[in-house]
Amino acid sequence: MKARDGAGRLGVLETAHGKLRTPALLPVVHPNLRRITPSALKEEFGFEGVITNAYILRRSVDLRERALQEGVHRLLGFDGPVMTDSGTFQQHMYGEVEVSNAEIVTFQFDIGSDIATPLDLFTEPEEPEGKARADWAETLRRYKEAFAIENPRGAVLACAVQGGSHLAVRRAAAEALRGLPPCIHPIGGVVPLMEGERYALLADTVATAKAALDTSRPVHLFGAGHPAVLPMAALLGCDLFDSASYAKYAHDGRLLYPDGTRSLADLAEHPCACPVCSRHPPEELRAMGPEERTVELARHNLWVLAGEVRRVRQAIHEGSLFELAEERARTNPKLLEALRRLALHADLLEESEPPSRTRAVRYFDATSAVRPLVERARERVLDRVAAPAGPAAVLLAPRGTPYSKRLPDRLAKARRAARIPLVFETVWGPVPEELDEAYPFAQAVVPTALDAESASRVSRAVEAWRRRNAGVELVRYTDAQLPRLGELFTSPPPSPDQVARERAAAVLDFQFGKGARAALGASPAEVTRSRRTGRLRAVTVEGAHAFGMRAHDGLFTLSVHGGRLLKRALPPPAYRVTVDDDAAPFVADGKSAFAKFTVGCDPAVRPGDEVMVVDGADTLLGVGRALLNAREMRDFGTGVAVQVREGTRPSAPRGA
DSSP: OOEEETTEEEEEEEETTEEEEESEEEEEEBTTBOSSOHHHHHHTTOOOOEEEEHHHHHHSHHHHHHHHHHOHHHHHTOOSOEEEEOSHHHHHHHSOOSSOHHHHHHHHHHTTOSEEOOOOOOOOTTSOHHHHHHHHHHHHHHHHHHHTSOOTTOOEEBOOBOOTTOHHHHHHHHHHHTTSSSOBEEEOSOHHHHHTTOHHHHHHHHHHHHHHSOTTSOEEETTOOOTTTHHHHHHTTOOEEEEOHHHHHHHTTEEEETTEEEEGGGOSSOSOOSHHHHHOOHHHHHHSOHHHHHHHHHHHHHHHHHHHHHHHHHHHHHTOHHHHHHHHHTTOHHHHHHHHHGGGGHHHHHTTOOSOOSSOEEOOSGGGGGSHHHHHHHHHHHHHSOOOSSSEEEEEOOOSSSGGGSOOHHHHHHHTTSOOOEEEEETTEEEEGGGTTSTTTSSEEOOSSOOHHHHHHHHHHHHHHHHHTTTSEEEEOOGGGHHHHHHHOOSOOOOHHHHHHHHHHHHHHHHHOTTGGGGGOSSOOEEEEOTTTOOEEEEEETTEEEEEEOTTTSOEEEOHHHHHHHHHHSOTTTTEEEEOTTTHHHHHTTOOEEGGGEEEEOTTOOTTOEEEEEOTTOOEEEEEEESSOHHHHHHOSSSEEEEEEEESSTTSOSOO
8 A cells, every 4th residue: 555545545456467556447358359459458558457257268168278278368468467257247147157156266267367256146236135145145155165276376366245235234245254365355236336326325335345344455346437436436445446338338339538428429529638539520430430430439438547547546646536536426416426425434434534635625515524534623623622711712714824814903903912712613613723724724725605504514513612612602703892802801912932832732632632732741841933934843841852843734743752741641542553572672763663563553543643652561662653544554464554753762763
């Protein structure tokens, strides 16, 4: 895993015939119909892997013998990873296939498939739950049978999550698959959902399975070949896709686009700049013979699919995958319904949501509120951050960021004469001014006028804040309220150092949990501020550097001294990652903590969080940045869990 966004991730899947960068789409290669050669799929369009049907290969005497003698890669003329399907769809369509599960798995192993698929049972969405459970029991038996078959070339098995439209069966299936040896997990039986545009149920199905599967294993969404679906599927954690849509749509005279499908007969101009559309205007394509036209339309569809996969990977890299999924969803009301339904699966997305990003959050309307970082920010302010001291605070809408630097002139003047605490009414809920330089509050683009649903959400958040902090009156600001503010607030304004310390305390609580501010100690901490901007930069406690503030997100990094102070302030397991005794001395020397050696993790830890690495006795070993969440640290057997910045031994390197 190289990068992540939502439940989506950039990864590398290693096979006997090379690597697949994920998310990846595997075009379907029909063994008998190859208008576009598999080698062209790789060399011209950049697809690193393909999928073909082992059942069709085996049924043809000529193809079967060639596949057994030459291997599937040479037969197809493709030197990258090849996945093979087992005939499950044919079994589902025609009721019977002339092969057993053991026979088709053995055949796939014998022809050198990199990813082989057992003959599972496809359950239609309309099938009753009893049949779905019975089908799954037989499918699981077949998976176990497949693992018992000799596999001399080390093919990876693809064991799908089945269960029709019954989410309880899907969940049970995914949990059962955790007990199998490492493999790839397709989400099966979903093509009817996509064909019927039942995207809300598709989202429920994928999210339910993903939440119960082993997080270290790749997830494949069978039959997902429309570009509009790929961003949302990747957001939900799908790593692989496959599709024959590029050829099927071309045969019907239809062209794929990221925002939908169009018939060639309806095109006056191409809304596309791919090589096909750049060379051939619609009228020229319509004038071609059927075979030539079908090939050109298929090539267009492949360019669009390849471009969307690259766009998804770039969005994960830059942290904008939700925004891409939101953009695509707005092209189809059924997709938008599905995206908004992700609120029901917020836990799945939130557990992988980093504490900050380098890219500003773009909030469009109430659909953007489905993003887990929106609700998490509101909850953390409500649960972790103390209300302003005193009987009252002023509530006002922000005019820009940082909020407290863009105040109405008369209010700014009043604050030069008295301490007037401010709370800002934002899409994140009420935000005290001490947090207005922290992510996501200072790194967001939000409409000046909110839509009605977003405004209603904000109002409800303000009321929740009032109930939680009943001892503090929120006075909504207007210029007419200035005389009353003069009566309510009579204390002198705080000094710049007091302001900086209050900001440090609020950020510690927001970032690490209620009570983290105790790490500043009883005696005044020394706060370093930027000479140019006045922003907080570092905190020294008890004469040593404790916390450094990152300029890009207004959150703290830990030094070992800061880790000791924070550990003293927060009881276990708060923001701790525990490693076993074998790894302890290496972490103390400043080496990274690997997932294989982690034995515990605070469930609240998210990828990118600053954490303390401890041993079983809660002795501090080092501090650094978590790369995995708690569930991933449990599941992953390889890779770095915590990138350690500093170990506790005096010789440990600093700033690594």
